[in-house]
Amino acid sequence: MVDADKIEMLEDKARAIRLTVLNMIAEAGKGHIGGAYSCTDIIVALYYGGILRFAPDNPSWGLRDRFILSKGHSGSALFAVLADLGYFDTSELALYCKNGSILGGHPDRNVPGIEADTGSLGHGLGIGAGMALAAKLNNTGQRVFVLVGDGECAEGAVWEAMVFAARHKLANLTLIIDRNRQCVLDFTEDCAPLDPFSDKLAAFGWDTREINGHSFEEILAVLEEPVAIVEDRPRAIVANTVKGKGVSFMEGILKWHHAVPNQDELFAARTELAQQTNYQAS
Amino acid sequence: MKPEVMRDLLIEDICLRMKDNKKIFFLSADFGSPALDQLRADFPDRFFNVGIAEQNLVSIAAGLGLEGFTVYAYAIAPFISMRAFEQIRISLALMGQTREVNVNMIGVGAGLSYDVTGPTHHCLEDIALMNLLPNISVISPSDATFMKDIVSYTLVNKKPSYIRLDGKALPRIYDQTAKPDFNDGFCQICKGEKICIVATGYMTHVALKTAEVLKNDGISVGVIDIYLVKSPDMDKLKASLNEYSIFVTMEEGFIRKGGLDALITSISSATPSPKPVYPLGFDDQYVFEVGDRKHLHALAGLGEDRIIEFIKSIN
Structure with a gap:
């Protein structure tokens, strides 16, 4: 059982991050808000829930855990977290997607705390598997966490990496799938269906779990487990999420993949996020 | 002197360096050579066959490279240069600009080396494609004299490279004692x-x-x-x-x-x-x-x- 105070702290933090993301995207007039919101709780759990080992004052600390946001279009949520943690000044967030900023629409390694340049989908798991192999052979204990979108899993390279990671027993590798069931034009099951997704991952040799990706209790319960429950297997977590989570008029609506709120919508979204004093996962 | 296959001499030299340099990895996309059998036997923990998966070959190599290892990624030239082009673009060319990523692709079968094998195996595009990408050295040797120096160059250069090797045995052009100058190129x-x-x-x-x-x-x-x-x-x-x-x-x-x-x-x-x-x-x-x-x-x-x-x- 995860501590209730900790859950409340994480819910507060997630709400603050969502508000920051909203402001960043509204200010920039661009950004991918739906996918950022579907994975906000996962990123918050990783960084504030005591899961990742990291050092904001020393981003290249050798023993840090590696986190790759393979769905790079959700970079706004990660930027908000990294700034809050002190990787760079929070004033930089106001410059998101502006001339001369380090923060573009997708993460790159000019940004302190970013491990891999992502944006083109399907690359992160292979890179993460290479990093996990390096850590395993060095026997230095770093773990690698890769967060992919479910739409991204239509890319064949993701499955090539899955085969490799299972073959080489990369038990220090965790794949988290933001299963919001949407891509840009369609719902995943209507264009490149993935179900039964967990069964597929298990069949590929991964230690697979399915959770509610907006329940900190469930996220932490699985992330706090020793990395591999089934020995010598990489771990896959199918996190069932809602695209646009946190702002009711965005939730599950395709256009909020990368729509930008107008003034009325911005006001409504701010009001709703501010009112969620007891944020409940659905 | 009888014609020599460049890939075998290159791999023999990499194998020699791997004895002293524990940071060298060799990955193959299910592509072999007589010399590779020895490397594989000598270094089972630093040789990986990723299978017929050139995209993953480059991604895994990049992950190892980002962690400080020197990687040789070995495959048939048209497949590594074209099937994995975007992985090369992002994980090697783009990321190689801001951090050290010492991944050296070895593409065997330059040009019409695989002549009768047909147009899927001909490789007439790779030089232009690799020339397009910033931060990648394009190494195109004409004979086996270069092999030891290529390995030395890649170990010192520490940047991504594409090594384009002919697939056929070729006679030497240069005197065996010649020293290719990698500053001149x-x-x-x-x-x-x-x-x-x-x-x-x-x-x-x-x-x-x-x-x-x-x-x-x-x-x-x-x-x-x-x-x-x-x-x-x-x-x-x-x-x-x-x-x-x-x-x-x-x-x-x-x-x-x-x-x-x-x-x-x-x-x-x-x-x-x-x-x-x-x-x-x-x-x-x-x-x-x-x-x-x-x-x-x-x-x-x-x-x-x-x-x-x-x-x-x-x-």
Whole structure:
């Protein structure tokens, strides 16, 4: 059982991050808000829930855990977290997607705390598997966490990496799938269906779990487990999420993949996020 | 000296370095060679066959490279250069600009090495494609003399590279004691009067044969072998080219699309009085007819007689 105070702290933090993301995207007039919101709780759990080992004052600390946001279009949520943690000044967030900023629409390694340049989908798991192999052979204990979108899993390279990671027993590798069931034009099951997704991952040799990706209790319960429950297997977590989570008029609506709120919508979204004093996962 | 297969000599040398240098990994996309059997037996913990998965080959190599390892990623040239192009672009070229990513792709089967194997295995695009990408060295050796020096170069250079190897056994062009200069990136093998042939890889052999035949006919042509196709020492290359008034480029690749001919054309066209550049290579179509390299060259207008005739016509 995860501590209730900790859950409340994480819910507060997630709400603050969502508000920051909203402001960043509204200010920039661009950004991918739906996918950022579907994975906000996962990123918050990783960084504030005591899961990742990291050092904001020393981003290249050798023993840090590696986190790759393979769905790079959700970079706004990660930027908000990294700034809050002190990787760079929070004033930089106001410059998101502006001339001369380090923060573009997708993460790159000019940004302190970013491990891999992502944006083109399907690359992160292979890179993460290479990093996990390096850590395993060095026997230095770093773990690698890769967060992919479910739409991204239509890319064949993701499955090539899955085969490799299972073959080489990369038990220090965790794949988290933001299963919001949407891509840009369609719902995943209507264009490149993935179900039964967990069964597929298990069949590929991964230690697979399915959770509610907006329940900190469930996220932490699985992330706090020793990395591999089934020995010598990489771990896959199918996190069932809602695209646009946190702002009711965005939730599950395709256009909020990368729509930008107008003034009325911005006001409504701010009001709703501010009112969620007891944020409940659905 | 009997012809040698470059890949085996390259792998033998990598294998030697792996004994002392524990940071070297060798990955293969299910592609072998006699020398690889030994490497695999000696270093089972630093050799990985990723399977027939060139995209993943490059991604895994990049992950290891980002963690400080030196990686050789080995596959058939058209497949690693084209199937995995975006992985190369992002994980090596793009990320290699901000951090050290010492991943060295070894593509075997340059040009028409895999002649009778057909157009899926011909590799006429790779030089132009790799030339497009920033931060990647393009190494195109013409014989086995280069192999040890290529490994030394990649270990010191510490940047991504694409090593384009011929698939066939080739005789040596250079003296066995010759030391390829990776600062220059090219070598003027013989000097001539008016015309200079600029070639790379297998076509350097064709260029030298052409020069020999022409010499017997009283025409002296120069031959320059370019082995760092993207990054020769431009000042030195310009100085060497400056001694001539006509250039002929020879490459087993599509012409007028950014390959070797583009390099020489760009040098010539930047001068106050541009000199003519005649690109010899493959026109804008694939070769479907089955045949050996000589046969396919003849079909593409690269037969020995045609080249001799052509050079005489422009002399």
